[in-house]
Amino acid sequence: MDQIDRILDQWRAERPDLDVAPMGTIGRMKRLTAHLAQGMERVFTAHGLNAASFDVLATLRRAGEPYALSPSELIEWTMVTSGTMTNRLDRLEQTGFITRRRNPEDGRGFVIALTEKGHKLIDKAVTAHVENQHAMVEVLSENERKTLDRLLGKWLGAFE
Amino acid sequence: MDQIDRILDQWRAERPDLDVAPMGTIGRMKRLTAHLAQGMERVFTAHGLNAASFDVLATLRRAGEPYALSPSELIEWTMVTSGTMTNRLDRLEQTGFITRRRNPEDGRGFVIALTEKGHKLIDKAVTAHVENQHAMVEVLSENERKTLDRLLGKWLGAFE
C-alpha cells in the first residue's frame, strides 16, 4: 500500500464509476521517473552540471570525433526547442565547456564543439552517471529488467 | 531499433568500457513518461487546465466532502514546494475554481475548497482523463499491464 494505492482508493470511493487501474500504472511511471531524475541530478551536481548541460555535453561526446554538432543536430537528439538549446549553449559557452563558431560552409549555422575541459568533464561525469544508474536499477533482477525493457519498448513503440 | 537504441550504440562505440544497459531502461522510462505527460496535457488543455491545476483540483475532489484541504495537505499529496503551491492556488483562485479562506481554528493556515464551478469542471476533466489514460495503455495486454505494475511497484519500493 503505497501513496499511489492511496490515491486510487480515494478515487474508487469518490468515483466508483471510473476504472482507475491505468492511473496506477501511469502514476507509478511518473513518480519513478521523478526519483530516477533526482538520483541522476545528484551526480550531475557533483560535477558542476545539471540534466540540461549534461544532456548537451553527452550528446557531443557520444557523437565521436571531432565532438562537434550543429545546434540543429543537438536539438534533434535532445528533443528540445531551439530557444531552449540557445539558452543551454549560452551557459555552456560561458562556463567554457563548449565553443560556438560560425559554420564556414553555411553562414546561417554554427558549429558547437566540446572544449578540452568539456571533454574531460563529460567523460568523468558519464562514468559516474552510468555507475549511478546501475545502482538505481539494482533492486530488479536481470530477468525483471529484461521483461521491463521489453514492455517499455512495446509501449514506447505505440508513441514513436 | 529506436532512438534509445541509437544512443546506446553510440556509447558502445565511444565508451566500450561502460555497460549502458541501465541507461536504456531509464531512458525509455523517461521518454515514455514524457509522451504520457504530453497525451494527458491535451486533455487538460481541452478543459482549460494544465497538469499543475488539474493536480490540485483532482486532489481536492478525491479527498471527498467537503472538498477542502489546507495548503499543507495539498503540498503533501502533490509533492511540490510551498512556493509552487502558493503559485498554483493564486491562479486557481483567480479563475474561480477554488476559494481560499483563513482557517478559523488556526490563524496561520488557510482552507482551500473547490467552488461549484471547480467541482463541475474537475468531474468532467477526470472522466476524460481516465478515458484518455485507458487509451494510452491499450497497446499492452491485461497481463502485460499486470506484470508492468508489479515491476514498477517493486522498483518504486526501493525509493519510497
Place this chain on the structure above:
DNA sequence: CATAAATATCTTGACGTCAAGATAATAGCC
C-alpha cells in the same frame, strides 16, 4: 540574376518550479 521560399538560429515573453528567506500565528516550557 532577382526574388521568393526555406532554413538555422536567436530573441522575447510567459510559465511552472525550486530554494531560501520573510512573516505571522500557535505551542511549549520555565
Place this chain on the structure above:
DNA sequence: GGCTATTATCTTGACGTCAAGATATTTATG
C-alpha cells in the same frame, strides 16, 4: 504569563522550458 521554538504560508530571485516571432543566410525558381 512571557519568551522561544515550531508551524503555516507567502515572497523573492533564479532557472529551464516553450511558443511565437525576428533576423540572417542559403536555395530554388522563373
